[in-house]
C-alpha cells in the first residue's frame with residue numbers, strides 16, 4: 001500500500017478526530033514530510049482534510065472522491081481505473097490524451113469542475129464546481145466505427161438507469177443523447193471516436209457524460225435557464241448522490257457494453273424515449289421541418305414522418321421537441 005493509502009486508512013479509522021502528522025509518520029515508519037505530501041495528494045483526490053496546529057489532521061469522508069465511487073462499483077465496472085481530478089479543461093480531452101499514450105480500456109476520468117467542458121457540435125458544456133458529475137470512459141471496442149452510436153445509446157441507458165435508481169427521478173432520453181427530467185436537460189453525452197483508416201475499426205472511443213446533480217451556485221447562466229436543469233433544485237452539495245450516480249452509470253454501462261446485445265439495448269433505449277409519438281422539428285442547416293417522431297430503429301436512428309408525408313431516418317443531428 002502506498003503512503004497515501006495508508007494515511008487515508010488511518011484518517012478514516014479516526015474519522016471525526018484529529019491525529020497528528022508525527023503520530024502517523026511513526027506508525028507508518030515514514031517521514032513527516034511524506035505524510036504531509038500524502039495529505040496534499042488526498043486533497044487533490046477530492047478529500048476534505050482539516051489541519052489544526054498542535055492537533056493534526058481530521059478527514060471529512062463525505063466528499064465526491066474516487067474512493068467512495070470505487071466502493072460502489074460492481075460487476076466488471078470494478079476493473080475501472082478511475083483518475084479523479086478536481087479541475088480540468090475537459091475530461092474527454094484528458095482521456096483522449098491518455099488514450100494516445102496507451103491507457104487501457106476502462107480508464108475513467110472524473111472531475112469536480114471543468115473549465116472547458118465540451119458538448120456536441122462544438123458547443124460548450126457548463127460544468128461548474130461541486131454540483132455535477134463530469135465523467136469520461138475510455139473504450140477500445142473491437143467493432144467498426146459505424147457502431148459508435150451503440151456506445152452513446154449504452155451511455156444514455158446507463159445514465160437513465162443510474163438516475164432512476166439513485167434519485168427516483170423519471171429521467172427520459174431525448175434522441176439522440178440528451179437526458180431530460182421534466183422536459184429539461186439534466187445530462188449530455190459526447191462520444192468521440194478515433195478509427196483506424198485501414199481496418200475501419202475503432203482505435204478507441206471516449207464516452208463523456210455530464211450530469212447536473214444540484215443547481216450550480218448562483219444558478220445556470222441566463223441562456224441555459226430555460227433548457228437546462230438539475231436533478232435537485234437546491235444548491236446544497238450532494239456528494240452522496242454524485243458518488244452513487246457516477247458509480248451506477250459505470251455499473252450499468254459496463255453491464256450493457258460487456259453483453260453487447262444491441263437488440264436488448266435499443267428496446268430499453270426506446271422504453272425511455274421522450275420523443276416517440278411527439279411533434280418534433282427536424283433542424284437542418286437551412287430549415288426546420290415539422291414532423292412526428294415515429295420510432296427508433298435497430299441502429300439507434302430516429303424515424304420521423306414529416307408533415308408533407310416524407311419519411312426521414314436520422315442518424316445524428318438535431319431535433320427540437322414540443323413537450324407541452
Ligand code: BTN
Pocket residue numbers: 089090091092093114116117118119120121123125133134135136187188189190208209210211
Ligand atoms: C452535449 O450535451 O452536447 C454533450 C455534453 C457532454 C459533456 C460531458 S462532461 C464530461 C465530458 N467532458 C467534456 O468536455 N464533455 C463531456
